[in-house]
Amino acid sequence: xxxxxxxxxxxxxxxxxxxxxxxxxxxxxxxxxxxxxxxxxxxxxxxxxxxxxxxxxxxxxxxxxxxxxxxxxxxxxxxxxxxxxxxxxxxxxxxxxxxxxxxxxxxxxxxxxxxxxxxxxxxxxxxxxxxxxxxxxxxxxxxxxxxxxxxxxxxxxxxxxxxxxxxxxxxxxxxxxxxxxxxxxxxxxxxxxxxxxxxxxxxxxxxxxxxxxxxxxxxxxxxxxxxxxxxxxxxxxxxxxxxxxxxxxxxxxxxxxxxxxxxxxxxxxxxxxxxxxxxxxxxxxxxxxxxxxxxxxxxxxxxxxxxxxxxxxxxxxxxxxxxxxxxxxxxxxxxxxxxxxxxxxxxxxxxxxxxxxxxxxxxxxxxxxxxxxxxxxxxxxxxxxxxxxxxx
Amino acid sequence: xxxxxxxxxxxxxxxxxxxxxxxxxxxxxxxxxxxxxxxxxxxxxxxxxxxxxxxxxxxxxxxxxxxxxxxxxxxxxxxxxxxxxxxxxxxxxxxxx
Amino acid sequence: xxxxxxxxxxxxxxxxxxxxxxxxxxxxxxxxxxxxxxxxxxxxxxxxxxxxxxxxxxxxxxxxxxxxxxxxxxxxxxxxxxxxxxxxxxxxxxxxxxxxxxxxxxxxxxxxxxxxxxxxxxxxxxxxxxxxxxxxxxxxxxxxxxxxxxxxxxxxxxxxxxxxxxxxxxxxxxxxxxxxxxxxxxxxxxxxxxxxxxxxxxxxxxxxxxxxxxxxxxxxxxxxxxxxxxxxxxxxxxxxxxxxxxxxxxxxxxxxxxxxxxxxxxxxxxxxxxxxxxxxxxxxxxxxxxxxxxxxxxxxxx
Numbered sequence: 001x002x003x004x005x006x007x008x009x010x011x012x013x014x015x016x017x018x019x020x021x022x023x024x025x026x027x028x029x030x031x032x033x034x035x036x037x038x039x040x041x042x043x044x045x046x047x048x049x050x051x052x053x054x055x056x057x058x059x060x061x062x063x064x065x066x067x068x069x070x071x072x073x074x075x076x077x078x079x080x081x082x083x084x085x086x087x088x089x090x091x092x093x094x095x096x097x098x099x100x101x102x103x104x105x106x107x108x109x110x111x112x113x114x115x116x117x118x119x120x121x122x123x124x125x126x127x128x129x130x131x132x133x134x135x136x137x138x139x140x141x142x143x144x145x146x147x148x149x150x151x152x153x154x155x156x157x158x159x160x161x162x163x164x165x166x167x168x169x170x171x172x173x174x175x176x177x178x179x180x181x182x183x184x185x186x187x188x189x190x191x192x193x194x195x196x197x198x199x200x201x202x203x204x205x206x207x208x209x210x211x212x213x214x215x216x217x218x219x220x221x222x223x224x225x226x227x228x229x230x231x232x233x234x235x236x237x238x239x240x241x242x243x244x245x246x247x248x249x250x251x252x253x254x255x256x257x258x259x260x261x262x263x264x265x266x267x268x269x270x271x272x273x274x275x276x277x278x279x280x281x282x283x284x285x286x287x288x289x290x291x292x293x294x295x296x297x298x299x300x301x302x303x304x305x306x307x308x309x310x311x312x313x314x315x316x317x318x319x320x321x322x323x324x325x326x327x328x329x330x331x332x333x334x335x336x337x338x339x340x341x342x343x344x345x346x347x348x349x350x351x352x353x354x355x356x357x358x359x360x361x362x363x364x365x366x367x368x369x370x371x372x373x374x375x376x377x378x379x380x381x382x383x384x385x386x387x388x389x390x391x392x
Numbered sequence: 393x394x395x396x397x398x399x400x401x402x403x404x405x406x407x408x409x410x411x412x413x414x415x416x417x418x419x420x421x422x423x424x425x426x427x428x429x430x431x432x433x434x435x436x437x438x439x440x441x442x443x444x445x446x447x448x449x450x451x452x453x454x455x456x457x458x459x460x461x462x463x464x465x466x467x468x469x470x471x472x473x474x475x476x477x478x479x480x481x482x483x484x485x486x487x488x489x
Numbered sequence: 490x491x492x493x494x495x496x497x498x499x500x501x502x503x504x505x506x507x508x509x510x511x512x513x514x515x516x517x518x519x520x521x522x523x524x525x526x527x528x529x530x531x532x533x534x535x536x537x538x539x540x541x542x543x544x545x546x547x548x549x550x551x552x553x554x555x556x557x558x559x560x561x562x563x564x565x566x567x568x569x570x571x572x573x574x575x576x577x578x579x580x581x582x583x584x585x586x587x588x589x590x591x592x593x594x595x596x597x598x599x600x601x602x603x604x605x606x607x608x609x610x611x612x613x614x615x616x617x618x619x620x621x622x623x624x625x626x627x628x629x630x631x632x633x634x635x636x637x638x639x640x641x642x643x644x645x646x647x648x649x650x651x652x653x654x655x656x657x658x659x660x661x662x663x664x665x666x667x668x669x670x671x672x673x674x675x676x677x678x679x680x681x682x683x684x685x686x687x688x689x690x691x692x693x694x695x696x697x698x699x700x701x702x703x704x705x706x707x708x709x710x711x712x713x714x715x716x717x718x719x720x721x722x723x724x725x726x727x728x729x730x731x732x733x734x735x736x737x738x739x740x741x742x743x744x745x746x747x748x749x750x751x752x753x754x755x756x757x758x759x760x761x762x763x764x765x766x767x768x769x770x771x772x773x774x775x776x777x778x779x780x781x782x783x784x785x786x787x788x789x790x791x
Contacts, residue, residue, distance in 0.1 A: 021570065021573035021574065022566065022569045022570050022573050024562075024565070024566060024569070049573065050569035050570070050572055050573045052565050052566065052569045052605070053605065054562060054565065054601060055597060055598070055600070055601030055604075056597060056598075056601070058558065058559065058562070058598075059559065059561070059562030059565070059597070059598050059601060060562075062555060062556060062559035062562035062563050062566065062598070063562040063563065063565045063566030063569070064566060065555075065563070065566065066530060066553055066555070066562075066563040066564070066565075066566035066567045066570070067566035067567065067569055067570035067573075068570075069553055069567075070528075070566075070567055070570035070571055070574065070576075071570065071574060072569070072570035072573050072574060074566075074570075088556055089556055089559065092555075092556055095410065096410050097409045097410045158409060195409070196408060196409060196412050198528055198551040198552075198553055198567065199551055200525060200526045200527070200528060200550065200551060200580055202551075203525070203548065203549055203550050203551045203552070204412050204413060204414050204546070204551060204552075205412070205413040205540060205546035205548055205551075205552040205553075205554070206410065206411070206412050206413075206551075206552065206553045206554065207410070207411055207553060207554035207555075208411055208413045208540065208541070208542060208543040208544075208545075208546060208554060209537070209538060209542045209543065210411050210542060210543040211542060214401070215401060215404075215407055215411070215543065215544075218401070218404035218407055219404075219407065219410065219411060221404055222404060222407065222409070397545075399544045399545070401544070411543045411544075412544075413540075413541075413543050413544045413545055413546040414544060414546075415544045415545040415546065416501050416503070416545060416546070416547070417501050417502065417503035417504050417505075417540065417541040417545050417546065417547040418501055418502060418503050419503065419545055420503035420504075420505075420541065420545070421503065422502070422503055422504075422505075425508070439490040439491060440490075440491055441490050441491040441492045441493065444490065444492070445492070445493065445494060445675060446514065446672075446675075446712050448506060448509065448510050448511075448513035448514040448517065448711075449502055449504070449506070449513070450498055450500060450501070450502045450517060451502055454490050454492075454496075457490050458490065459490065462502065464502075465502035465503055467508045468508065469508035469509035469701075469708040469709060469711075470508075470509070470707070470708060470709030471509055471708070471709050471711055471712055473709060474709035474710060474712070474713060475712050475713075483709075
């Protein structure tokens, strides 16, 4: 069935199709339409789920963890301040090995107050042990939610996953979305049946103290291992998804016209769509540009970047966030992924779009021009594009 | 340590998914914490049940209808002796090893 | 032997509680009342450590350790999940937290959980300070008490404010059942816990749980001290059922003991001056009179 859905509505339908049994969420702009849509679907009788209208995001995640440990498939959604408020319990979710799926609307972080697109909120969670996906279209949001439940609930993974979509640019814009049939999704996902749950018939204690000499260290290693298993599972499940539903998104690193690209732009989120247009325009002019869309940030696509980098002269990394005291996170991680290569492309960093500053076609062309001008193999580390008073 | 309750994981692969504890604390013989030990005078004891009721360490057993201190676990807090209405319990110093 | 409380034990020996721990006793009694079909959430507090280290636990019911401020949220999630899976019937969901995790950092989640009307039971064992982290003050610490963050010294730097009245805060949330209980009166505690088990909706129980380590008194006095707390009207034993107040342990005026009798048993009150003792007596008298007035106006027979 096809419907015109926004990014937010796609997330709500995704949770319904996945048959999320417990939803605990707190409203925050621009995620509010997700919880409102879910409430509508419950009120109309279409969606049978327990919706806990918690009193804060920290509680939203804490309730989700407990629900998941009882054995329920759980969903939550948030953004910016809410995601950051949850930070403590994001760690709790991954170390408890609860396969919660969360939609995060990438929104700038206060102060100053801003409700517009910015990836700082999710980038700041990269160490929490959550898988991280960045979506470019509403269809991708819905499809990725289904994929994430399947990957996360795999008994060799059992790690939580977050899906990020840009504030307003994706959350509030609409497109025609193909909504899969419920029976097909049921067949694809199956039921969530974890082995060890909170159960009065089999009493156990979840999360006790563990000493330095045993076994805290080992539990963390198991988490690291699970993330590596997730790498394979994501590709496996995506293949299965493509067979069933006819759609695929390029794995961890979504490549567009990169085969013979001299300059490759790396970016995540909605600006990727703009970059695709720029790539086509440049190709029409005979300039070999490509886009490597960072679809999965955790686990980080190291091998995919190394393969890509074999042919490119310049890899331009676009960060819609910044790690103060150093540089953009994507920039750092791409460089470190390529460190071991004998022959490496020049990696250039661009900071843009922070606080919702618009990433237009002109902005992308500015980046491309800057790359074309680069003759040396060493250049200045990174640029903040469009800074008032910055050098042009 | 109580050998029969001991659990050991020599390999990280043997651990459960997350820190999920299935063992019992009966493995910890907290009797070793004691510096004072309760002695119950069964002659004075009226089987009122108060000592059994107030023990925080579940260390007063009911044996042949009388209270009996479980010396493997009793920490020697002295609540039983303090509460006994018939002065049937005294605390004595634990013997040195 | 005469047993006035159920004999079944759902708490194993060998746990890590200090000698004479009021909190350990409180849990032992609660478990006897609620039985094996209970599911617990326990935040950071003494009871996060009392059950022992992984892979051992003294609890014979399922238990999830949760983040400090999250107890109210955790039990909401547990209840929702059990309902979603059709497994809620006959299972009691319990949030068990210390005074810090209830009155301070945990108050938001507690308020949210009971306001939403979840069928959960929240039990606070009150040892009147952050004991697990080494005796720092909480809003449940009584005025005048020594703690490591109110260490008296030479400048009368004891706790300056009176205990936050979380029980009345819970009554103000209009929940089906709120009560206080004490380890000195296990029969009363157990009867109330059994009552909570049968009520569908949020219930709150506040248990007085003395701490020999933090209050500086010899461990054998735990029960004696608890009794004294009620006999001086410092810790009244009462319950509020659907807004109706009932006093469970009435202390007649002629039997009411002065607070100094209570204060002098504990090292944490050792350096109080006359002025503070008097203000404490006035405060206790005032609170006791307020409670008696509430019982008069909103008693069960009204």
